[in-house]
Amino acid sequence: MKLRGGLRRFLGRDSMIGFLFVIPILIFILGLIAYPFLYGIYLSLCTKFVGYPSKFCGLDNYVKLFYDGFFRRTVWNTIVYTSSAVIFKLILGMIMALILNEKLRAMNFHRGVLLLPWIAPYVVTSLAWLWMYDALRGIINLGLIEMGIIRIPIPWLSHPQLAMFSVTSVNIWRGFPFFGAMILAGLQNIPRTLYEAAEVDGATPFRKFIYITLPGLKHVIIVATLLSTIWTFNDFANVFIMTRGGPGGATQIFATLSYEIGFGGLRWSEAIAVSLYPLPFFGIIIILLSRYLRRE
Amino acid sequence: MEYQRVFKKWGLKKWLIALLLFLFIILVLLPFYWMACTSFKGFDQLYGNESPLIPRPWVLTNYIELFQKTEFIYWFRNSVIVSLGATLISLGAGCLGGYALTRLKFFGSSTISSSILITYLVPPAILFIPLYVILRSLKMINSLWALIITYPTFSIPFSTWLLMGFFKSIPKELEESALIDGASRFKVFLYIVLPLCAPGILAAGLNAFILAWNEFLYALIFIQDVKLKTLSVGIQELILGDVYLWQQLMAASVITTIPVVMFFVYLQKYMIEGLMVGAVKG
Numbered sequence: 001m002k003l004r005g006g007l008r009r010f011l012g013r014d015s016m017i018g019f020l021f022v023i024p025i026l027i028f029i030l031g032l033i034a035y036p037f038l039y040g041i042y043l044s045l046c047t048k049f050v051g052y053p054s055k056f057c058g059l060d061n062y063v064k065l066f067y068d069g070f071f072r073r074t075v076w077n078t079i080v081y082t083s084s085a086v087i088f089k090l091i092l093g094m095i096m097a098l099i100l101n102e103k104l105r106a107m108n109f110h111r112g113v114l115l116l117p118w119i120a121p122y123v124v125t126s127l128a129w130l131w132m133y134d135a136l137r138g139i140i141n142l143g144l145i146e147m148g149i150i151r152i153p154i155p156w157l158s159h160p161q162l163a164m165f166s167v168t169s170v171n172i173w174r175g176f177p178f179f180g181a182m183i184l185a186g187l188q189n190i191p192r193t194l195y196e197a198a199e200v201d202g203a204t205p206f207r208k209f210i211y212i213t214l215p216g217l218k219h220v221i222i223v224a225t226l227l228s229t230i231w232t233f234n235d236f237a238n239v240f241i242m243t244r245g246g247p248g249g250a251t252q253i254f255a256t257l258s259y260e261i262g263f264g265g266l267r268w269s270e271a272i273a274v275s276l277y278p279l280p281f282f283g284i285i286i287i288l289l290s291r292y293l294r295r296e
Numbered sequence: 297m298e299y300q301r302v303f304k305k306w307g308l309k310k311w312l313i314a315l316l317l318f319l320f321i322i323l324v325l326l327p328f329y330w331m332a333c334t335s336f337k338g339f340d341q342l343y344g345n346e347s348p349l350i351p352r353p354w355v356l357t358n359y360i361e362l363f364q365k366t367e368f369i370y371w372f373r374n375s376v377i378v379s380l381g382a383t384l385i386s387l388g389a390g391c392l393g394g395y396a397l398t399r400l401k402f403f404g405s406s407t408i409s410s411s412i413l414i415t416y417l418v419p420p421a422i423l424f425i426p427l428y429v430i431l432r433s434l435k436m437i438n439s440l441w442a443l444i445i446t447y448p449t450f451s452i453p454f455s456t457w458l459l460m461g462f463f464k465s466i467p468k469e470l471e472e473s474a475l476i477d478g479a480s481r482f483k484v485f486l487y488i489v490l491p492l493c494a495p496g497i498l499a500a501g502l503n504a505f506i507l508a509w510n511e512f513l514y515a516l517i518f519i520q521d522v523k524l525k526t527l528s529v530g531i532q533e534l535i536l537g538d539v540y541l542w543q544q545l546m547a548a549s550v551i552t553t554i555p556v557v558m559f560f561v562y563l564q565k566y567m568i569e570g571l572m573v574g575a576v577k578g
Contacts, residue, residue, distance in 0.1 A: 017481045018402030024389035025452060029411050032427070032449045033418055040426035099317050110317065112564050114324055119560050121510040123528040124549040128327040131334065131542055139330050142348050173323070181567070227417075234419035237512035241532070255421035255513075262425045263517065275422040286417045290410060 044272040054269070061273035070249060071257070071274065078253040078278075080164065081239075082232045085171045089228055090221070092172065093179020100180070101187045111181065118177040122237035129170045130242050133157055157243055160250035167242050167251050171235055179224050186220030187213070219292065226289045230282060254278060328553070335359070335547035342543060358543040359551075368548060370523045371530030375552075378440050378526055379508040382447035386504040387497060389448060390455030395485055397456070398463040399471070416453035420513055428517055442518040443526065447511060451504035458503070458566060462496035463489060499566035502559040509556060527552045 044061055046054035065071045100111055117125060132138050133156035141153040156166045194212050203211070236255035239245060245252035245260060252260075254275060262271030329349075334342070335358055336351040362368045393412075397405055427446065428437070436442045466489060474484045490497070515529045522533060531548045534541045560567075 014396075014400035014481065015402040018396045018400040018405065021392040021396035021400065022405075022408050023392075024385075025393040025408065025412065025456070028389060028449055028452055029408075029415055032446055033415050033423070036423045036426040036430055037418070039430065040422065043426060043429070095316065096320060099313055099320065102313050104313075104317070108564070110321070112561065113321055115560070115564065115567075116328065116557070117324055119506060119510075119556055120328075121528055121549075121552055121556060122512045123531055124331070124553050125327065127531070127545055127549055128331040131540075131546065132327055132330055134542075137342065137348075137542075139326075139348055173327075177324070230417060230419060234421040236421055237528075240512075240516075255419075258421065258425070259513075259517075268425055268429070272422075272425050275425070279422070282417075282419065282422075286414060289417060290413050293413065 040272050040276065043269050044276050046269050057269075061270050062277070065270065065273055065277065070252070073249055074252045074254060074257045074274075075277075077164070077249075077251060078233060081168055081171070081235075081251075081253055082229060085168050085175065085232050086225060086228050088172045089176040089179050089232075090225060092176035093181075093183055093224070096176065096180030097183035097187055100184050111184065115177045115181060117174045118181075122174075123241060125174055126170060126238050126241035129166075129173070130157070133166050133242075158247050160247055163243055163247055163251050167239055170242065171232060171238055174238070175228055175232065178228065182220050182224040183217060186217045190216035223289065223292050226285050226292070230285050230289075233278065233281075331546045331549050331553075334542055335550050337543055339543070358547040362544050362547050362551075366534065366544070367523055367525075367530065368551075371525055371527045372551070374440060374524060374530075375509055375527040378443045378447065379505045381440075381444035382451065382508040383501050383504040385444070386448040386451040386455050387501050389452050390459050390500055391490065391493075391497065393452075394456040394459035395463050395489060398460045399468075400481075412453050412456055415449060420450075424513055424517055427514070431518060437518055438521050438524060440519075440524060443508075443511075443514060446514050446518070447508040448504070450511065451500075451507045454503055454507075455500035458500045459493060459496050462493040466492050496566070499563055502563045503567070506556050506559055506563070509552075 043054060045056060045058060047057050047060070096114060100107055100114075104110060132140050135141060135153045135155050135158070138156070140156065141150070144150045145153070155162060157163050190212065194216075195208060198208050198212060233253075234255050235253070236259065239251055239253055239256050240259070243251045245256040254277070258271045258275040260271075261267050261274060265271075333349060333351055336354045336356070338351075338353065338355045338357065341347075341352060393408070396402070397409055431437050431442050431446075436445075471484050471488060474488055475481070479487075510528065511526075512528045515526045519525050519529065522530070525533070527548070531545060531552065534545050534548060
């Protein structure tokens, strides 16, 4: 079938075959992202219990959550978890990238090894760390006692603040290699001539870093930070496997609370409302990211 | 400037970098070592806390029991089926879509590019309950199909971006000459473009496989039958209430990690490129 003249020009030269080729992607985006998303918004505006038909109730779920102590604590936990994890991932990733950028032998090998935490399955890394943090037989406490640093085992996962620290540390460990690899790619894109010119002018390494390296990395750092913020904020597997949000809700974050209300309490609309609460925040990040990613 | 001269003279910088690299590698590998080490320990040693860093004696009972006494084989099989299925779908959609977005001019192509980016960014944590409700009404809960059709949403964006980079690198003239010779667009795509992009297709496929293999949240929610669980959720069956069968858990973790590491060796050099190059130009 050939389209003619104006319509063809309006729809584009390859409109028919173009549409055909993107149909599979469209089905996935519409069916498994857009539809569940809109349906989720609808459900969050209803009272929906498992087995009963849903009834519209407006913003009731959101208002109720606003005054809920557990929910408020979850908001705070998620902010602490996300911000501290992202900051440390950025710092460690920066150090990792600077090390790997020093014309090492076998750079690809080292980068590959350092990327392992990032590609290993969540279950594996979270379980391995859970076992390392084990109070009585975990290698961390055994090691600290062996070295004489502590006498009594530290309750890494059963003390509220320590549990937050432990869970966050695993997220940092998993995520810093991503920053490292991104920043490394950015470092290798900075023209060497800039450094050479600076050396001729007698710049110190510190000044070179501040005036050449950092500005050259600005784009990559912003993109990596935004991506990591969205991933960390919604990190379910790590917290679920290590603490299930405990002890006593001390490490409960949005995703785990939503799961608990939805599948533990079977109050689905409330659970969806929990997960949709940070939507404006995601919206801002997504808009920023698409602007940065599309700018060449 | 004095300290800098000392720094250079003694090669201090080199040593400092080597030391830091060493520390990083220890930090990264220690959990993996602890995991592998535990998986070879006997029951007595684990509870005796003796020589925690070296299995003494080395035993394979944990692995043997894993295969004989648990449903591990089923979980492994399910993970393979789900990951392969999701990979094939993701590759099909990614190849077709990526080609259309690089080479074909049609109305709405930029909208689709942006929605692929959004798909990449939308957190699964806000979709899992509505998806559960939808899949339940389709009677797909507790079936591997639920995972096979939902996992491509994670891998399609990366597949598309990575392949777009490859499609762009193919000279237009090559395709145009075939078109002039009378081949259809689809034939050009199938017989000229795809074979030239084989390395990219392999990389996109491995990435899709790894993403599906590692996925946790959907696997936890969409499957309840023990024999239908995938590895990432099935392994947790080895936690009996408060009792963690650590040796078996770690043995299962070792086996789960191996395919990912193998694939990653090839994938490594494309991983960051796909994200950066593809996304920046998408």
